[in-house]
Amino acid sequence: MFTAFDALTLARMQFAFTISFHFIFPSFSIGLASYLAVLEALWLRTGKPVYLDLFRYWLKIFAVAFAMGVVSGLVMSYQFGTNWSVFSDKAGGVIGPLMAYEVLTAFFLEAGFLGVMLFGMEKVGRGLHFAATVMVVIGTTISAFWIISVNSWMQTPVGYEVSADGRFLPGPSWWAIIFNPSFPYRFVHTVIAAYLTTALVVGAVGAWHLLRAKDQGRENGHARVMFSMAMWMAALVAPIQIIAGDEHGLNTLAHQPAKVMAMEGHFQSHPEGAPLYLFGIPDDKTQTLHYAIGIPKMSSVILKHDADAPLAGLDSIAPDKRPPVAILFWSFRIMVGLGFAMLALGAWSLIARARGRLYTSPWLHHAAVLMGPSGFIAVIAGWTTTEVGRQPYTVYGLLTTAESRSPIAAPAVGASLLAFVVIYTAVFGVGIWYLLKMMHAVPHPHEEPMEPDAHAPIRTAGPPPEFAK
């Protein structure tokens, strides 16, 4: 059954599949945790019940998304050993401590305070509850810090020594390893992406309920508040993200030029200014870009700020050290295209807001609904770009992916891959359906909390007495 693929391809497919499915959830929960903290802070400061209602509405969604992130993340912490044991042995001394710090400083913090955040409002009171929410936010951010440091070290390895048997040993400075050259750029770009992704989901849910309320001839104040907040976020953060992405791209050009060549579709070197290809069908076998449509010299302008600056192409790289262009060329364009669509949505919302039509413009609301999942697609496309662009290496330039693999035969890797595909699709498919169902539920006054006591019949008619203002 798996004879069509070798064990290496299957192991890579397994990692790509499990990490892509996993990353959907943290890219949402990092942003959503912060949004919940903002809502709770607004409620504590203003006392307006609408913020508490929205907090409770999104908290239930957060709980489901977070649970899926936890269990799919647990799988990731063992993927390194099961399918990439040689990588673990060789690089464990450097990346292992960073991942251990992620567990110590982030995972325990998130998990420890999550219970209080979800269920503890009545038990600990408002102040401590807000502190717990903030702890979960800090935990999600610290988690991103460490794991992106690990990934970035694999992309731009520095601060290491190599032992006689070919293992990576940490050099004298952990600071150099943690803050490796691509880390700050990747960290900023990823965290902003999480915020933007969340804003687009919140905006889509708000827009959805504004459209439904309009159809039913009523108003939905709760939907207005979340839509307005989300559109502010999109309008302010989308341009920042494009700048951050550009900076990240320039950093990649400095450290991993082959990746940028593949992203740009530059099979050939351009000594007198390189074109920016907007479209084309890359062909890795013949190393040509068919049906290319491009703007002359534009790529040199963007990457070198000089129209005539020479840019080397993949023909300057040994054939066995080139990343696959066909995937990168498209994943990069999908990410960038969606980024500009987000920018357009944010700008549109600003214009509508200035004209007083933010809540009454059905076209804007339809566009916001359509853009709801775009953050996830952009995030997956972006990670595909950076990870596939690292090929054929796991530790860039030093350890190849083929050398990193476990001595596990193809049938075992294939069987476990099949199990992951079937079970993830079923379990997380149902989970995502639950999330959509919860987002379809109308946000309303007196949103029910998650605490058990508040479920007692006497309280279902209204908010618990201590929360009534």
Next chain:
Amino acid sequence: MTQNFDLTTIWALILAFAVLMYVVMDGFDLGIGILFPFYKPGTERDQAMNAIAPVWDGNETWLVLGGGGLLAAFPLAYAIILTATYPLIMAMLLGLVFRGVAFEFRWRAHSHRAFWDLAFSGGSFVAALSQGIILGALLQGVHVEGRAYAGGWLDWLSPYSVLTGLGVVCGYALLGACWMAGKLNGSGQDRAFHHARVAAWATFAAMAAVSLATPFLAAPYYQRWFAMPTLLYLSPVPVVTGLAALFLLRGLAQRCSGQAFVLALLLFLLGMIGLGVSMWPHVVPPSITIWQAAAPERSQSFMLVGVVLIMPLILGYTGWTYWVFRGKVGEHGYH
């Protein structure tokens, strides 16, 4: 080497502590999952879920620390063990996927609840069984050549490893039953004590069988346990284990759920000490010692700083969470 000796030994103890904490924290909640089919659908199952919903995520984090800590402090052991027990790790992870999402999913659609309850109990059972078999597979020895696992992908399967697997399932069920006895009143509590008694006897049987079988797995184990003078040093271990078992039964008879829970944990601790004594100083018997598998000194010392500074904080806020959610559970769901 002497410096490295100390640090590596400390890291072996830290990882042993992480495994122990994992058993302390996640053992009972996996155990409740294992016992779940014996609870009536409806209120009883909702109560069982409520007894662990606020804390399960933190509990499971100790398993991530075990995995991450092993990678960081003993990368070679991590690489070999996970390759050697590949199908078990996959089964454990997928089991934990099912049980983890069930905490939230079972409240989301009433018509799906029976399925997610099954996923919760099935996932808990598979995860516990896999963990126990991994333990047995490690003890019976792993075939290593050079720096890599060199055995087949079913080498882990043997009567001994299945025995340790079932032993862990019974032990977790015992912890889960004691926890439920502390969280419930009335007839639910009666049933929990009944489950605890059954699970206790099953655990004793499994522990006895594993204890008898282990010295005969390999000559070094036999010599460690039955040669003078180690026999003298180690003789308290089985004696204290026997006493702990007796007091556990007495605690259950007197309906002291807290005492029974602590004694069940003591049994696990003694079992770990016994197996640790057999393995020492190997992390992958029979060939890889902790020093051969150790990460570079700089890696271990860097992490030690983190553990010393952060672990007290973790224990502190984890304890606070348990304090917040102390006491008996109500009948209403957390959702």
